[in-house]
Amino acid sequence: MNEFTIPEIAYLELLPLLIVFGGAIVGVGVEAFVGRSARRTVEIALTSATLVAALVACIWVGGRLPVVEHGGTATARGLLTAGDTLAIDGPTVFLWGLVLLISLAGVLLFAERKVSAGLPAFAGQAAATPGSRAEREADALGLEHTEVYPLMLFAVAGMMMFPAANDLLVMFVALEVLSLPLYLLTGLARRRRMLSQEAAMKYFLLGAFASGFFLYGAALTYGYAGSMKFAQINEAVRNSEGNGLLLLGIGLLCVGLLFKVGAVPFHQWTPDVYQGAPTAVTAWMAAGTKVAAIGALLRLLHVAFGSAAWSWQPMLWVIALATMAAGAVLAIAQTDVKRMLAYSSIAHAGFMLAGVLGFQSAADLAPGQLSATQAVLFYLVAYGFAVLAAFALVGLVRDASGEVTELARWAGIGKESPLLAGAFAFLLLAMAGIPLTSGFIGKWAVFSVAGAAGAWPIVVAGVLFSVVAAFFYVRVIMLMFFTEPTGTAAVVRPSWATTAAISAGVAVTVVLGVLPGPVLELAAHAGEFLR
């Protein structure tokens, strides 16, 4: 039993992941060996090239995944590799592509310097105490932490490994690879550094706390099943009675994942971190982390615990309801744009969980019926691009001391810059789920699968809280267009990079709203999770 067999590794199928890891390591080397003046250009070029190469590899891998018979009408395509610990299947490749596209837009936002008079969004020297002489000297020298780019690549690699993990230990390692760079990036803001550092500490302590729960859940599940591989856990769940060990294991694993998703009651960090982090980081991480964490949650619950759906579905019912309610209601009371968007992201996490709840076994699905996986994948595309563009727009409203995020000072922005306010209003409407935006199709998709699986009370509550959420979105739009300007905030013109990222986000939101067919088909083509 204890002999060691070399696992087979499908290097070709893992290429996107390997490219990102490789790029991140080369990026660390660049920090050591390239002169300060050239470093920023080299890092940006390297990071973008890595992401583009990984995206190309990802499309190539997606095209050559073998189809696996799955029973019933649902099909899966892909393969298990590295001793069955990584699953390269349709949903994995779909999420990889999505994370890579979001991160490409993220690099463009990270590189922005024009909005703050040539200064980057990141601290000149993170080790210098705020307000000290060392900090002023670093600013005078024009120092810049170009380490943010390799850190971002490491986080991207973690985000890609997370939904691909088919083993609890690999999932834990991916969780940490994804989280640790994010903790650091959160604390690197150039302005309001005390806020930023405080956000980093809160994020770190709570994140480490949550991963402790995840790990203990993994240990208990291992104790129950005798293996950490999802297929064997599923086998054990099917063949034996559920017991306390299993229930506790599922619960603790879900604590870790729901923390990353930002679901109630593990949502407390979200507003603090979204507000304190540099806005470029917030934009990218709000989209990327949610994609990775929801992907991992889907795989864990559907593949490993699919046979024990009776045990996690009631829990998820309560959490989805509470998440939608808390996100929508608390957002109304916010006076800060970034915090408001953070609470709206909590509400969206609730809507996504409603989609996760729509789990049905392959045999129960009618041919051509939308499955829970497909609905959630579509929602992630729609939400990811909308939230990225929305936060990117927040970064453009500034005064002499940096970004202006107080809602009251956003009054009348629409008169000064109709373009920015128009785009922001459109994205808010998409988040509210108005027809002809991607948000509407996404909500329709997750609510219809939840309804089909018999969770109609969730659907009713979801629609109700969508209306509550629409209230505060519309309030911001009224504020921007129909209030007298305060004159204390100005909209700055960004460089082409930020413009490109925002345009991409808005374009995706429009196209998915008007013409959702191709992406829904792509999600359907991705098929189900490989077991």
Next chain:
Amino acid sequence: MTEYVILSAILFTIGAVGVLVRRNALVVFMCVELMLNACNLAFVAFARQHGNLDGQVAAFFVMVVAAAEVVVGLAIIMTIFRARRSASVDDASLLRY
């Protein structure tokens, strides 16, 4: 075997309660480490029970990850301490509601 799992559960609980009630960021962090070590104990105990190596391997991975976490965590706590001359998690309250 059960004794080890119970001991790990007790250690885990002490760690979790410590995170919730202690005020110093460093102590909070040490409590998190205690939780991770409780996990290790559970992994190793279950590995012995099932007679396979998965759990023992997991313990090594957890140690490596915990070491990486210490590097990041101490860096963050230290920058906070230098800026505020305090590592109390109650003092850091600029972000609320």
